Amino acid sequence: MAERRIALKFAYDGSGFYGFQRQPERITIEGELVRALTKVGAIKSARECGYRSSSRTDRGVSALANVISIKTSFLTAQLCSAINSEMDGVWAYSAVEVPDDFNPRAAKQRWYRYYLARAGQNPEILRELASRFEGVHDFSGYARKDKRNPMRKIDSIEVFESDMFYLLDFRAESFLWNMVRRIVWMVNEGSSGRMPLESIGPKPSSKPIRVGLAPPEYLVLMDIDCGVKFPTDPKALLGISRSLARRMREHAVMVEFVRSLLDSL
């Protein structure tokens, strides 16, 4: 088959990896994908296949949906199931042909969800503080310094409640490095009464304050809108749903286990 550009959508459990980006001697999500794509013969190497990625999530962060793009002559309908059998903790579930100028980095919107453990926060204050970060702001106080423009527009921050967590849903075209985790840390401090409310917001206060970083294990990249439809590959789904169900049960047992232990002590 002729070589075309393919966009690949996939999920991963970040806890088993040293982050997204390839690193020598480390198991990373990108490394696992490139290894599997090479193993099945879809690409020769990352360098030669016009590899492009969308979101470089931090170490410990998981994703329901991240996107990469490669050039390959591998059969599109076979690609997901072929590489899934070579990967552990990364699950590809959609592959579509895209124009050659397709770049997943230039996404229309990214959606992140943070699972903030309930620990006596005031939910009204939490919602109000979160809303302060919506819209266009200079987020340099909430990101690691780099050369990028610190102006960003957060389309929305929604707050939902579950048994154990507040779910904070962030939507924006793009985020600065660590930006979501720093905002979460800040609104958590404020809604827990550990920080004066007037000091919380995207505008850097006159007195610079140390903004902490919420832990990465509770952050999930939920979806990326690249302007492309990604229909789920039924063959890939069949292959991964059993391993996902087992993984869910194993974590559910550990929740029960630790809960019983805490109750028994």
Place this chain on the structure above:
Amino acid sequence: MAERRIALKFAYDGSGFYGFQRQPERITIEGELVRALTKVGAIKSARECGYRSSSRTDRGVSALANVISIKTSFLTAQLCSAINSEMDGVWAYSAVEVPDDFNPRAAKQRWYRYYLARAGQNPEILRELASRFEGVHDFSGYARKDKRNPMRKIDSIEVFESDMFYLLDFRAESFLWNMVRRIVWMVNEGSSGRMPLESIGPKPSSKPIRVGLAPPEYLVLMDIDCGVKFPTDPKALLGISRSLARRMREHAVMVEFVRSLLDSL
């Protein structure tokens, strides 16, 4: 302080270890305990401290309560919190003085819980099949062959239901190797309609049948009755409850993560 014999009660998350028993080059639960006890100066080595253990759980099995015994001159009230700061995934929460002839291996009763994933089993049949194994039987068909007497008495097998699991609670003075997991495998096959009911029971059938092994990740050693009271050490509890709560939340997030993924596909 003078040397006394101490019994130590502790919990562990089996998923991070190569089983219970010490092995060279492997991280095991016993190895972690001995390392921590040596590090804090409570013992010189496992050989010189009159080390005795109760239950050698298989690789992957967790415990709310397992027991070892050592001779030490370390202050009893300080022992748990001292070793907890040296261990990851093992949590000591009770230390008591015991007579020198105390042997935790000779326990009165052990209680194991198996979390059997709900997958269309008939709960009435499951209960009935489980009850066939109660009482005194020759369990040689349900254990790896070794030199031990295959006669065992199961005091009770209770079946409870939760959202995702059937909880099977086994109580007996002692079990043969793999016995619980083989019984679980068998009653699961029977209650799922994959095995003729008349072939299920402790009595070896005339035609020998292959008895499989249910996976270890769903088995938890819940408690051991050594005839000794183990009051929870308040200082140790304070130290471990935060790390346990964090571990519970991390697993809960992964349950939510995989559930969302399965729902979204």
